[in-house]
Each structure stands twice: as C-alpha cells, then as structure tokens.
Amino acid sequence: MIAALEGDEEVRRRLADLGFVRGAKVRIVQRVAGGAKVRLNGFSLAMSNALQRQVLVE
Amino acid sequence: MSPFRCHPQIPPKAIIDDRAPGEQEIILCGNPNAGKSSLFNLLTGGRAHIANYPGVTVEVKHGHTRVNGRRFVILDTPGIYSLSARTEDEVVAESILLSHHPKVCIQVMDANNLSRDLYLTLELLELGYRPVLLLNKWDLVRSQRLDPSVEALGRSLGVKCFAVSAKQPQSLAPVREFLAQLEPDAAARAGDAAIELDYGPVLGPILRLAEETLAERGGVLPTPLRFAALRMLTCGLGRGPHHGGRGRGRYRRFAGGPPCERRAEPGGGWRRHLLLTAREACESQLGQEPAEVAAEQRHAHIRRLLDAAGFPAPDTSIAPAPSQRSAFACESTGAAATAEQVAPPPTPTTRTDRIDRWLLHPVVGYLVFIAGLWLVFQATFTLGAPLASLLETVVAWLAATAKSALAFSPFTASLIGEGIIPGVGLVLIFLPNILILFLALALLEDSGYLSRGALLTDGILRRFGLSGRSFIPMVVAFGCNVPAILAARTMPTFKDRLITIAVIPWMSCSARLPVYILLAGAFFPARWGGTVILAMYLLGVLAAVFAAKLLRKAVAGEVGELLVELPDYRMPRVGASIQKMWSHTWHYIHKAGTIILAAAVIIWFLFTFPQTPQATARAEIIASGANPTSEAISQVQVSRSFAGRIGRAIEPVFRPLGLDWRVAVGLVGASVAKEVMLSTMGVVYGVGEEVDAGSQRLVAAVRERSGLTPLTGLALMVFTLFYLPCLPTLGVIFRELMSLRWTAAIVGMHLATAYALALAVVVVGRLAGLR
DSSP, X not given: OEEXXXXXXXXXXXXXXXXXXXXXXXXXXXXXXXXXXXXXXXXXXXXXXXXXXXXXXX | OOOBOOOOOOOOOOOOOOOOTTOEEEEEEEOTTSSHHHHHHHHHTTXXXXXXXXXXXXXXXXXXXXXXXXXXXXXXXXXXXXXXXXXXXXXXXXXXHHHOOOSEEEEEEEGGGHHHHHHHHHHHHHTTBOOEEEEEOHHHHHHTTOOOOHHHHHHHHTSOEEEOOTTOGGGGHHHHHHHHTOOTTOOSBOSSXXXXXXXXXXXXXXXXXXXXXHHHHSOSOSSOHHHHHHHHHTOOBSSOSSOOHHHXXXXXXXXXXXXXXXXXXXXXXHHHHHHHHHHHHHXXXXXXXXXXXXXXXXXXXXXXXXXXXXXXXXXXXXOOOOOOOEETTOTTTOHHHHHHHHSSXXXXXXXXXHXXXXXXXXXXXXXXXXXXXXXXXXXXXXXXXXXXXXXXXXXXXXXXXXXXHTTTOHHHHHIIIIIIHHHHHHHHHTHHHHHHHHHHHHHHHHHTHHHHHHHHHHHHHHTTTOOGGGHHHHHHHTTOHHHHHHHGGGOSSHHHHHHHHHHGGGSOOTTTHHHHHHHHHHHSOHHHHHHHHHHHHHHHHHHHHHHHHHHHHHHTOOOOOOEEEOOOOOOXXXXXXXXXXXXXXXXXXXHHHHHHHHHHHHHHHHHHOSOOOHHHHHHHHHHTTOOOOHHHHHHHHHXXXXXXXXXXXXXXXXXXXXXXXXXXXXXXXXXXXXXXXXXXXXXXXXXXXXXXXXXXXXXXXXXXXXXXXXXXXXXXXXXXXXXXXXXXXXXXXXXXXXXXXXHHHHHHHXXXXXXXXXXXXXXXXXXTTOO
16 A cells, blocks of 8 residues: 655656556566566556655555 | 746648538547548448658548538547547547537547557547537457447447447448438547546645636636646656657647747736646655546546446556555565456456467567568568569669650750659569558557567667567668658657667668678678678677667666557458558658659759760770770769769778778769669779679679778778668658757768778777778
C-alpha cells in the first residue's frame, strides 16, 4: 500500500496521475534486470528500479 | 524571469483540411491501449488522413463517416492518460480540446481498467466537456461473469455511456443511433464544468479562494473557472516538461493566455501567492504537493463511482494509519517485497502474466528477445534483398531509357537520367527493406511485446546513458538511419531523444555495407573480409554506446526513468499493422524523398559541371605523355568538375590519413547518400558508374590504382562509418530536433570523431610498422 512518493516533482505528478496515490495497492509481479513489472489498479506497468525506489509503501 | 514553467499552449491549426459542408465534428480521445484506433477504424472505415502539428512530433489523424445521411468528421487525438499537459501528446490533445467545438466528444475506455481511464474523464468533465463514454473491450468484462451497470456509471457522471467491443462491430450500433439522433444544436462542451469534485479539507478551501480571485482578476478564461484555478495551483516550479534549445523558444512565442503566463505582469504576483499558499498548506499538512493531493482526491472519487456502479475495484482500498514506511522495491532487505506477496488475496494470474513469466524470464526472456531480433533482421534483409535488386534494375532501366529518349537535349537527358532518376531510385531501393521492418515492428507493437522489449533492455542501456526506449530506434538504424530517427519520437524527454538521435547514425546502415564490402574485398584476404566488416559494425555500436555515456554527462540530465504500460498480450491485428506500416513508410518517403531528390540534383550538378569535353581531355592526356584510355579521360573530367575541385581543395585535410583527392571526392558524394560513394569511385577510378560492391574491376582498380593500402583502406572504412550521416538522415535529424544548433553540433561531433579515429588507425598502424 502506497504511503508517499519521493523524488523529482514532475515524476511524482506523473505517478500520481497514473494512480500512485496514498492508499493504492501496488505489487511487484516480476523482476527483470534493472526494473520490474508492476501491478497497480489492475493494470501492469514496467518501472525501472530507481523509479520504484521513489514509491514508499507500508 | 518568472520561475513558472507552465503549460504551454499550441495555437489551433486547421488540421481538418477536407471538411465537407455540413459535416460535424467528433473528437475521439482516450488512453493509449484503450482500443481507440480499432474503434476509429470501425467508425471511419479505416481511411485516415494524418497531419502533423507544427513544432511537435505528434501526429493527429482524422477520418470521415456517415450515419443515416448525417456526415461526421472524426478527429483522433493522441492517446493520453491525463490532461496535465506535461508531455507533447497531452499538450496537443489539450490544445485540440480547447480550440475545437465539436458536436460530440467520445472517450474510448478500457472497461477492464476503468479506475485508470476515468481519470481522464474527470478532467474532461472539469474542462466543461460532457464526453460520451465507450467502454471498450466489454467482451472481456462479460467473460469474467460480472454484471456492472453501465447506466449507473453514466448517470453518476451525468454522461452517456455505451458498452462496446471492437471485436463485435455490431456493438457500435447504439452509438451510431445516438449520433444519428443528435440535436442540431448539441455541443460537446459547455462553458461550465460538468462536475465539481471535492478536493479535500486542505486543498478545497484554497481552491475556492483561487476561483474567487481568478473570477475577479483573471480576465477572460478559455476554460471553466475551476479548471483554471486547479491548473494554477498545481503548476510546477522549475524546469518545463520538454524541449530544449529552439523548441523552448517556439513554445514561448505561443505561450500566452491564462491561466499561467510566463511573462511577468503587473498584478501577476497574486497568482504566485496563491500557488505558494497551496504548496505550503499541502506540504505541511499532508506532506504532498498540490498536484498529488488533487490526484489522490480524484482517484478516491473514481473508486466511489466504480463501487456504486458495481464495477470490481482491483487491489485498492483506503490507507490505514501509517505504521512503518519503507521503499517499495527495497533491494537490500527485500522485506517490503515479501510483505507485498504475503498480503491477502493476490489477484489471479492472467494469461498475460503467465506468458510474461517466460518472456521476462532472466534467461529465457533474453534468449527469446535475441532470437526475435535476429528473426526481424533476417526477414528484413533476406526478404527485402531480392526485391531491392529488382528495384535497382528497374531504376537503371528507367534511367537509361530516359537518357536515350531525351537525347535531343543532352542537358535534360543528363539531369533526368543521371541525376533525378538515380536519386529517386536511392530512396526507393530501400523501400522493400523498410516496409518489412516497419511491418515487423507494427506487429510486435500490436501484440504487446515491444514494451517488454523496452523493459528487458532498459537495465543494460541505462548504464550507458540510454533508456530502454532507445532500443527500437537503434535496431531500426541498422536497416536505414532515416526511419530510425523517426522512431526516436517515442521517447518522452528531449534529452533522451537528442542523445539517441546523435548516436543512431553510428549504427551502420545497410547503405554503408557496399562500401565496407568493396574496401574489405580490395585490401584484405577473403577470409578476413567478413571479420573486418563485423568489426566495423561492432565499432559503431561501441562508439555509440560510449558516446551516449559521455553525452549524458555533458547534457547533464538523468536518463528518463522507465515508466511504460505493459498491455495484455493479444494476437496482432494484421490490417492495423499494415496500415501503420504504410503510414510510417510514407512518412519516411516524404521526409527523406524530398531531401534526397534535391541532393541528387545537387550532386549531379557538382559532378557534371563544368564539363570537359572528351576531346579536350584526350588532348590533355596525350600532351602530358600518358595513354588516353577511357578511364584516364573520365578521371580528368571528374577532376575538372566542381566535385573534383572540392575534393582537391580538401585533400590536404585527408593526407595525414593517407587518402587522396579522389577518395575525398567520393566522400563528398557519399555525404549525400552512402550509395553514391561506390558509383563515384567507379567514375573516379575510371571503371564507370554501373558498379556494385562485387564488381571485380572496381575492386581491382581500388586495390591497384587508388594508392590506398590495407592500413589506409581501414582508415577509410572507419572514416566512412563515422563522418556524416547521409543527407536524408541529416534532414530528418534537423526536422526532429527542430534546432539548427543541435544539428550542427551533431555534425561537428561526427566529423571530429571520424577524423580522430581514422587518424588514430593510421598513426597506430604506422607506429606498428605498417604502411
């Protein structure tokens, strides 16, 4: 469950628009070198590891 | 200078240039992957006119349809996730939505992904639009044995809602009925917002204050008040979303009008004050930015809507009190990741997930990927080659026919037969290869695999200053650089695009291959030939990767982090892919063709004038005591032409590399199109123009009479690889970057690298005792 976002402003807003908001459930479905396939709100995204680290969960 | 970098606006352009009288406009919008293009094709019968918005690399298409005698023009906007106007696609889409007054605005949504797609709907409503919602892919919803209520959703939003499926064209019948029954004075957009969302206890009051202030002092607004107020408060400080160099300047000219203006203006301080108030309040009370707060409220509203209408809400709930925070992908501890997986009911794995388990597998995934690459290349070259040589023959025949048909006017005969037709032929010869390549890419994209490719390559490319998204352009570049540069449009940030475009030309395109083959054949024993050529390709790739890393440091930006959707896998639609193939190919022809035609004429001119009649040349040669062979004669003629003079003028530059004016002339010709190098060398060495890399006479001539040695031959190969992209490529680079400054910088970088590396080859070789 997402608690907060870190990092560059532009990127945070992009993430928020897509659904990375407080309370949303996000899950790593599969890892790849340097990134992962992530599931949020029922759809899948490819995210680089650095970007994943900007999403704080609890 | 105001610190605001607000949402630039693009002036409306008459995109629809073939509107019939009485035709009414429908705007189509929606997320990428929602199935918008399928529905567009179903509604318009697949005939689309594509237009380019000025100053950006976004395409907009429109088509026509008829329903019960009423005619409509359907305008398709770029697929976007939201209207925050941060990417080019969003800016263009918003510009269209603000400047047009359509009868209907249709939003195509993925019925299985409504929690995301509805975000755009809310923004449309706030913009004053009352969109007609097409919940696409309804067949998948039904197959899950759910029974949500489309009417309830529509009612709660106050809009019309239809469940459709692109796979079942008859599901569009109710939509067509609706269109047929539209009132003559119906309009998709009203002056006020169609919805008023509650933005929470923190942002809400500030928003109201902003609205009031705007109402008093904002002047005439192109958008509803609330939308403008929200925009103002969620505006960012700091760098803009896109464009460096000239591009930014262009936006500045067009930027203007409310709600956020870049120019400092009297009384403009109140905007800044409101913005800062909002930011401070949100930061201190919620620890978030206003834009995040707004997004959160919107998503909460979406969940309520979906729950009320009976749509399943996957994986979402409201947060409990924060206990302990950790990074989502804690690689060091891995604790966060495992906590996720232990959590109660994980969503059932879909077929796509099962496929991805293999295709994204650390071993199998990469193997499949490489195999796929190889397959695409094979198809492109082996299938394309026979067609290409066929085209070559046709072009040669056409040229010869033209020359004899126009024999009454030697000038025209030469212009057309030796200049224009071969020049156009240069573009056309690659057509088979390009068509196949684009078709393969379109099929891959439609199947959903391409984004997996980006994910797989991102990890590696990132280390070199590129991102997974530059992967495709780089692959395409091995066929031809021109479409590769065009393909680089998909990259979201200007800096990423710039770096990718700067190094693409070092992926040796297929036109350079004949030069390599010729030189390798002339100077290296047969068994080494293949290795040398492979070494050239590798050298190009290595240099590109290395340069990208350096450029990344110089341009000082971080690689845009990868964030792309991974759509469900599906069987690619052949029809749609073919359409895409044609569209991209046509783009290539259009962009490259015009330039190469001009260049072909220029080159022809440079090589043909000033003319030295054969008799004069012969006399000269005899006078100098040499044998007037036809080769010697044509050499003299070339030497006297403009091209020859240029070659001799720049010869001093090339002497340290061990190259003479004849090679220089070839290089001048090759700067137009790499293929020209061969025919130029044929002329220069007196073998005649009709040569290809396998021509033994040319190989022999180069080996014996060119004065090149294996070492300098190698240096020449290296130089050809790096020095300049062909003119069509340069032209496309200029148009994609929209900046003379950057294009010149790239040219400079290429020339410098080419010279340095070729020189290095010669110096090192000489030091090692080679000649």
